[in-house]
Amino acid sequence: MSALVRGYEVVIGLETHAQLSTASKIFSGASTAFGAAPNTQACAVDLALPGTLPVMNRGAVERAIQFGLAVGAKIAPLSIFARKNYFYPDLPKGYQISQYEIPVVQGGTVDIAVGEHRKTVRLTRAHLEEDAGKSLHEEVHGMTGIDLNRAGTPLLEIVSEPDMRSSAEAVAYARELHKTVVWLGICDGNMQEGSFRCDANVSVRKPGAPFGTRREIKNLNSFKFLQQAIDFEVQWQIDRLEDGLPIEQATVLFNPDSGETRAMRSKEDAHDYRYFPDPDLPPLVIAPEWVERARREMPELPGAMAARFERDDGLSAYDASMMTQSLAFARYYETARDGSKQPKLVANWLMGELSKRLNTQGRDLGDSPVAPTTLAALIARVADGTVSNSGARQVFDALWSGEGTDVDGLIAAKGLKQLNDTGAMEKIVDEVIAANAKSVEEYRAGKGKAFNALVGQVMKASKGQANPAQASELLKKKLGAP
Amino acid sequence: MTALHHEGVAALGRALASRQVSSVEVVSHLLGRIEAHRALGTFLHLDAGRALEVARSIDERRARGESLAPLAGVPIAHKDIFVTKGAPSTAGSKMLAGYESPFDATVVSRLAQAGCVSLGKLNCDEFAMGSSNENSAFGPVRNPWDTGRVPGGSSGGSAAAVAARLLPAATGTDTGGSIRQPASFSGITGIKPTYGVCSRWGMVAFASSLDQAGPLARSAEDCALLLSAMSGFDERDATSAQRPPQDFDAQMRARRTGASASKPLAGLRIGLPREFFPAALAADVGATVRAALAAFEGLGATLVDVSLPRTELSIPVYYIIAPAEASSNLGRFDGVRYGHRAAKYVDLLDMYKKSRAEGFGPEVKRRIMIGTYVLSHGYYDAYYLQAQKLRRMIADDFRQCFTQCDVIAGPVAPTVAWKLGAQDDDPVAAYLADIFTLPASLAGLPGMSVPAGFGEGGMPVGLQLIGNYFAEGELLRAAHAFQQATDFHARVPEGFQ
Numbered sequence: 001m002s003a004l005v006r007g008y009e010v011v012i013g014l015e016t017h018a019q020l021s022t023a024s025k026i027f028s029g030a031s032t033a034f035g036a037a038p039n040t041q042a043c044a045v046d047l048a049l050p051g052t053l054p055v056m057n058r059g060a061v062e063r064a065i066q067f068g069l070a071v072g073a074k075i076a077p078l079s080i081f082a083r084k085n086y087f088y089p090d091l092p093k094g095y096q097i098s099q100y101e102i103p104v105v106q107g108g109t110v111d112i113a114v115g116e117h118r119k120t121v122r123l124t125r126a127h128l129e130e131d132a133g134k135s136l137h138e139e140v141h142g143m144t145g146i147d148l149n150r151a152g153t154p155l156l157e158i159v160s161e162p163d164m165r166s167s168a169e170a171v172a173y174a175r176e177l178h179k180t181v182v183w184l185g186i187c188d189g190n191m192q193e194g195s196f197r198c199d200a201n202v203s204v205r206k207p208g209a210p211f212g213t214r215r216e217i218k219n220l221n222s223f224k225f226l227q228q229a230i231d232f233e234v235q236w237q238i239d240r241l242e243d244g245l246p247i248e249q250a251t252v253l254f255n256p257d258s259g260e261t262r263a264m265r266s267k268e269d270a271h272d273y274r275y276f277p278d279p280d281l282p283p284l285v286i287a288p289e290w291v292e293r294a295r296r297e298m299p300e301l302p303g304a305m306a307a308r309f310e311r312d313d314g315l316s317a318y319d320a321s322m323m324t325q326s327l328a329f330a331r332y333y334e335t336a337r338d339g340s341k342q343p344k345l346v347a348n349w350l351m352g353e354l355s356k357r358l359n360t361q362g363r364d365l366g367d368s369p370v371a372p373t374t375l376a377a378l379i380a381r382v383a384d385g386t387v388s389n390s391g392a393r394q395v396f397d398a399l400w401s402g403e404g405t406d407v408d409g410l411i412a413a414k415g416l417k418q419l420n421d422t423g424a425m426e427k428i429v430d431e432v433i434a435a436n437a438k439s440v441e442e443y444r445a446g447k448g449k450a451f452n453a454l455v456g457q458v459m460k461a462s463k464g465q466a467n468p469a470q471a472s473e474l475l476k477k478k479l480g481a482p
Numbered sequence: 483m484t485a486l487h488h489e490g491v492a493a494l495g496r497a498l499a500s501r502q503v504s505s506v507e508v509v510s511h512l513l514g515r516i517e518a519h520r521a522l523g524t525f526l527h528l529d530a531g532r533a534l535e536v537a538r539s540i541d542e543r544r545a546r547g548e549s550l551a552p553l554a555g556v557p558i559a560h561k562d563i564f565v566t567k568g569a570p571s572t573a574g575s576k577m578l579a580g581y582e583s584p585f586d587a588t589v590v591s592r593l594a595q596a597g598c599v600s601l602g603k604l605n606c607d608e609f610a611m612g613s614s615n616e617n618s619a620f621g622p623v624r625n626p627w628d629t630g631r632v633p634g635g636s637s638g639g640s641a642a643a644v645a646a647r648l649l650p651a652a653t654g655t656d657t658g659g660s661i662r663q664p665a666s667f668s669g670i671t672g673i674k675p676t677y678g679v680c681s682r683w684g685m686v687a688f689a690s691s692l693d694q695a696g697p698l699a700r701s702a703e704d705c706a707l708l709l710s711a712m713s714g715f716d717e718r719d720a721t722s723a724q725r726p727p728q729d730f731d732a733q734m735r736a737r738r739t740g741a742s743a744s745k746p747l748a749g750l751r752i753g754l755p756r757e758f759f760p761a762a763l764a765a766d767v768g769a770t771v772r773a774a775l776a777a778f779e780g781l782g783a784t785l786v787d788v789s790l791p792r793t794e795l796s797i798p799v800y801y802i803i804a805p806a807e808a809s810s811n812l813g814r815f816d817g818v819r820y821g822h823r824a825a826k827y828v829d830l831l832d833m834y835k836k837s838r839a840e841g842f843g844p845e846v847k848r849r850i851m852i853g854t855y856v857l858s859h860g861y862y863d864a865y866y867l868q869a870q871k872l873r874r875m876i877a878d879d880f881r882q883c884f885t886q887c888d889v890i891a892g893p894v895a896p897t898v899a900w901k902l903g904a905q906d907d908d909p910v911a912a913y914l915a916d917i918f919t920l921p922a923s924l925a926g927l928p929g930m931s932v933p934a935g936f937g938e939g940g941m942p943v944g945l946q947l948i949g950n951y952f953a954e955g956e957l958l959r960a961a962h963a964f965q966q967a968t969d970f971h972a973r974v975p976e977g978f979q
Contacts, residue, residue: 044584051571051583051587051684055719085810087816087834089830092814146819272858274810274854274862275857276806276857276862280720
């Protein structure tokens, strides 16, 4: 879908930082929990006190391995930690420990879809590194405060090839990556807290021309900003080119308030990071057994799970992909399916009633007031005819608003139990036929509407407890063909 | 017993264990000597109060009949490269003047657990960069054999204090010779173990791939006892060697197969690299080393000619790799969180520049600049990468040698200790003088300096022994046999009797 923008092709590559969900930091024992008072989660190693040394957190490596396996990448049997040297007050050692020449994850692909358009984005690499601390420019009177709680938090930097051709593709890629890391449980995916953030390398060119000069938009921490920033940047670059001005390689920042990007530093100010292998850390050696152990501990991946739902549960391909939109969704589906034995009904309820309410209220599935076992109980009652679909929606309302969690109790309390007793139904139908001679005449004269009126009368006479399907069937039987 | 200050670690340990003397007596005696010889400049921080307190508690435990470690009550002191809780840790730099570490280095805590009583912190070249101890921000150290000369460096305070009988032993660190060379210049015994034997946790880093801790003492026997206590795997250092605790004293005493009382070194093949005996080697050093080697032959060893063809190249290789690592390791001294910060600055960049310009001495700045240069874009391949390749080749040369011999021997340094100030205008001359200690450092091999006699001006000359990986026991055994047959290690500089 390389739709041209004002005659230009847009080229985008993303560098994504996913914070790995380890309890302690990548090279020290300090906690990684978010939101603690400044500098209370920074130990001697994080503060880079003289004499301290880094020791690799194996949990971070395991998470990197699992990511690599999920995207079909090569897990490097040997990778190297390198030092990226630069001075900044929130970088305590004067260097960041990262991976440079030999990263732990090499290659891999991510499949994306924008509407009906599908494509495969290639990954260059993913490497382990430590996060820096934070400079607090606003909160300390006239000075800059340094909070080193975040210093040393493990990151997986995932680098894509410049394979995306629109901001929509970039967002689809970022969403897919986000889904993958959250699905694997290697990242909490919390974008507001910075657990998942993107840098976008953007350039434009005339179709068929070599790549244009790129500018890198740093630190985009929402999908919306990612889209807005790229869209603005693309227009800005095209304006420049149309005015006959060159694009200079630069690092730019996106201002969410103005919706604009602005250069932070140009290539001339670019740091010489003086990368070299970190002599404090031996090469990271990953034996095949370690890879296998990490693989065994991985959850089933969405593709495999969707195929299973199609095969074993008889879901359509669309429904199966919807049920695997996140691991939480899939787990919810499976629990409700097992409780009700009604895969298709469960899928319909999840995509319909439940998603609608979650979306309206902006809630996550994890916050759903209706537990999957409760929904299963309700769906079972729909399936066995105890309650009609419209009755079930009323019960769901009650469940959602916290009126109770006992499905049968709510059906009874609200008088929503359908009349499934054939004898009682026949009596009502007979009475309705007797009392509505005019409608019966019209029906027999071929007016379809009259039949609906009769069904309505049966429902009314039963105080809504008749099963409408059963009522129609009985009416037809007794009235004969129109 | 002779005067307390002449007793070594082993003898003091025995005397303390048998309660012939108390730790408080030994510590008090040495504190008096240290005060009397302040002019040597060995101590940067003397911790008399705490030392006496620790000594007293050890004496009390011993009096109660508790069984104590063999080093319990033995006084030592630490090179100020090791960080220590409750005392300043300066690394010989103005940058860290007054800095106190919230934790002890592993070497420091292990020696404390073994019962050693630390008397304080010893002077050294700034960030362990130097070979004369003249690069300390807190003044030079003087050589007890001639106070007009340098004691060697960078562990100059450690070497001079042990040579002057202010301490039976001290810790040191060796990156390119900083234990062996001052031991040689000061007439004492020192060993740098295989890279990874001692934990680097708590050592202020100079060049991480080369830095190793080790003891400086008066004999191989004393070094063995200290090394056993200070070494061992440490999970806080990812480059620490994963192996069980070693008893170097037992290894030193283990008899070689085929050895006899008169030929304790029978069967030992000592390799003499021809590159360690160049024409430019000072005549006094060459003659002393050859005489010592003849004594080794007398003890049953055989001398074998070997070659380390890249010996000269070890100088440029080392002076690329060590400064490269140092330039990065010293990045943390930015005035932001601890250490020296300039009093006046206009902005962040100015603060960095002024704090570092004021906090670091000239040799440290020189190495930061060299290191930054060799790592920079466009020069990395030609310098750093090339140096790494040569480093591997130097290690291969040693591997080749060790197929022909068990240990390698030669001089520690091309000359005896020079006069204070003699190399002020020529830093490169000092770099060149590291030629014999650098190869083992680059290869990560254990190296030792053993007093071998005296040269020009009556100054001590050290013999260097280099072993294969983890062959500290072999080195200590050879040195011990030599010291049983000679008394160079027992000589005391005049004025320090």
